[in-house]
Amino acid sequence: RHELGDNEIGRKIMHYFRVDSTNGVALKLVGEGAPHGTVVVAEEQIAGRGRFDRTWYSEKSSGIYVSVILRPALPPSTAPILTLMAAVAAHQAISTSTGLPVDIRWPNDLLVDGKKVCGILTEMNAEVDRLNAVVLGIGINVNHSEMPSELNTVATSLKIEGGRPYSRAHILVALLKELERKYHLLLDEGGVAIARRWTAASTYATGKRIRVASNSGGFQATTVCLEPNGALRVRRDDGREESLVSGAIIEVK
Amino acid sequence: RHELGDNEIGRKIMHYFRVDSTNGVALKLVGEGAPHGTVVVAEEQIAGRGRFDRTWYSEKSSGIYVSVILRPALPPSTAPILTLMAAVAAHQAISTSTGLPVDIRWPNDLLVDGKKVCGILTEMNAEVDRLNAVVLGIGINVNHSEMPSELNTVATSLKIEGGRPYSRAHILVALLKELERKYHLLLDEGGVAIARRWTAASTYATGKRIRVASNSGGFQATTVCLEPNGALRVRRDDGREESLVSGAIIEVK
Numbered sequence: 276r277h278e279l280g281d282n283e284i285g286r287k288i289m290h291y292f293r294v295d296s297t298n299g300v301a302l303k304l305v306g307e308g309a310p311h312g313t314v315v316v317a318e319e320q321i322a323g324r325g326r327f328d329r330t331w332y333s334e335k336s337s338g339i340y341v342s343v344i345l346r347p348a349l350p351p352s353t354a355p356i357l358t359l360m361a362a363v364a365a366h367q368a369i370s371t372s373t374g375l376p377v378d379i380r381w382p383n384d385l386l387v388d389g390k391k392v393c394g395i396l397t398e399m400n401a402e403v404d405r406l407n408a409v410v411l412g413i414g415i416n417v418n419h420s421e422m423p424s425e426l427n428t429v430a431t432s433l434k435i436e437g438g439r440p441y442s443r444a445h446i447l448v449a450l451l452k453e454l455e456r457k458y459h460l461l462l463d464e465g466g467v468a469i470a471r472r473w474t475a476a477s478t479y480a481t482g483k484r485i486r487v488a489s490n491s492g493g494f495q496a497t498t499v500c501l502e503p504n505g506a507l508r509v510r511r512d513d514g515r516e517e518s519l520v521s522g523a524i525i526e527v528k
Numbered sequence: 529r530h531e532l533g534d535n536e537i538g539r540k541i542m543h544y545f546r547v548d549s550t551n552g553v554a555l556k557l558v559g560e561g562a563p564h565g566t567v568v569v570a571e572e573q574i575a576g577r578g579r580f581d582r583t584w585y586s587e588k589s590s591g592i593y594v595s596v597i598l599r600p601a602l603p604p605s606t607a608p609i610l611t612l613m614a615a616v617a618a619h620q621a622i623s624t625s626t627g628l629p630v631d632i633r634w635p636n637d638l639l640v641d642g643k644k645v646c647g648i649l650t651e652m653n654a655e656v657d658r659l660n661a662v663v664l665g666i667g668i669n670v671n672h673s674e675m676p677s678e679l680n681t682v683a684t685s686l687k688i689e690g691g692r693p694y695s696r697a698h699i700l701v702a703l704l705k706e707l708e709r710k711y712h713l714l715l716d717e718g719g720v721a722i723a724r725r726w727t728a729a730s731t732y733a734t735g736k737r738i739r740v741a742s743n744s745g746g747f748q749a750t751t752v753c754l755e756p757n758g759a760l761r762v763r764r765d766d767g768r769e770e771s772l773v774s775g776a777i778i779e780v781k
Binding site: 299302303306326350351352354355358382396397398399400401402403404405407520521522 | 552556604605635655658
């Protein structure tokens with residue numbers, strides 16, 4: 276799209292009507308050598324995927340279902356900060372396009388009024404010491420008039436929250452431009468610059484009461500800060516601090 | 529092959545005459561959902577790949593060119609020890625099949641008489657906090673009568689070193705059985721068990737004078753030990769110690 280100017284991200288956009296999942300298509304393109312900045316967009320995903328093998332509800336022509344291929348010359352250990360970078364970019368794009376108050380729940384769920392409007396699934400193809408490609412899959416609930424009943428306590432759409440429809444094309448262009456900016460910010464200034472932006476955008480960064488899910492039952496804690504590698508530092512109620520590098524948290528009210 | 533008994537690794541073996549690279553084929557199969565233990569074997573690779581974008585010389589029907597798909601429920605940070613596990617398995621398979629004295633150069637080159645007979649390229653498909661699949665690509669120079677002139681100071685074959693040809697099928701079966709054993713050892717006892725086996729098999733583990741290649745020019749050091757995560761601990765000549773997590777080293781004589 277000409278609105279993207281000299282953006283590397285989106286120089287090549289592949290548009291599909293129906294796919295299993297945009298990340299699946301993108302990973303296949305990675306194997307075929309697709310260059311940095313290749314973007315896969317679909318109107319509908321019949322097997323949209325989220326983290327932890329969850330599905331992503333992908334109502335036809337209502338949401339943005341996009342995957343972006345990046346080829347950074349970085350080690351695999353930087354993948355967490357790349358996914359937080361995507362959260363910061365999506366936060367900025369949705370905020371400026373809609374004016375809605377958007378929050379980020381660690382690591383990278385975007386919430387409006389405490390409900391999810393955007394999810395991010397990062398997958399990578401790597402050697403042991405080198406990322407070959409990162410695929411950022413981003414799903415945004417834009418013009419859904421209502422969410423399925425099993426989701427409507429935890430998920431919402433921009434239209435439901437804003438009371439009006441929004442242009443998907445406009446939000447997508449804003450998203451791709453923001454990804455380009457934040458990607459270069461990360462390369463130029465490192466993870467600390469991304470962590471600072473994330474901290475400014477998220478109420479979960481500091482002083483939030485949360486519950487950490489875990490195989491051994493989970494625990495409650497208070498957030499301390501986001502570290503430059505993307506880990507969330509938390510303080511347990513007995514005073515011990517630890518850094519969460521993966522997993523899921525929920526707010527405790 | 530029936531000789532593999534109830535090995536999970538090799539339950540499905542796909543044999544090709546000519547491929548670009550066995551890892552490329554395996555990564556494509558990963559995307560299509562190929563199960564743990566799927567094995568890709570080729571008679572010839574026309575674009576065989578090694579680490580650092582190097583090529584792997586793959587003379588037709590003379591070597592073993594194999595890729596193994598593993599699907600461990602482990603985080604991406606365990607990939608280095610998985611690749612060392614492959615080196616230990618290949619070391620054992622080649623030693624017992626040929627009786628030749630095999631060494632391992634960190635992280636995972638197999639040497640006979642100081643020259644390379646086997647290389648390993650590990651690639652992975654992962655989410656930020658979870659390995660989806662690991663592809664272990666293993667190339668072994670078996671029955672090459674001579675190596676190309678540009679390689680013959682750094683590479684050799686089992687036949688050149690042993691003075692007789694060896695059965696590729698026999699070595700491959702031994703390799704797949706050893707991979708199965710060492711994989712379960714890793715899952716059951718952790719990286720420390722693999723590090724111990726690696727240390728017993730490699731003259732590079734302790735007290736070896738090496739040169740570390742680096743973008744900023746490199747330096748000389750003496751090896752101290754292999755850590756359970758796969759990093760090589762070294763002592764610089766000024767006494768400072770550090771852990772190498774990736775890269776390449778050479779012996780200093």
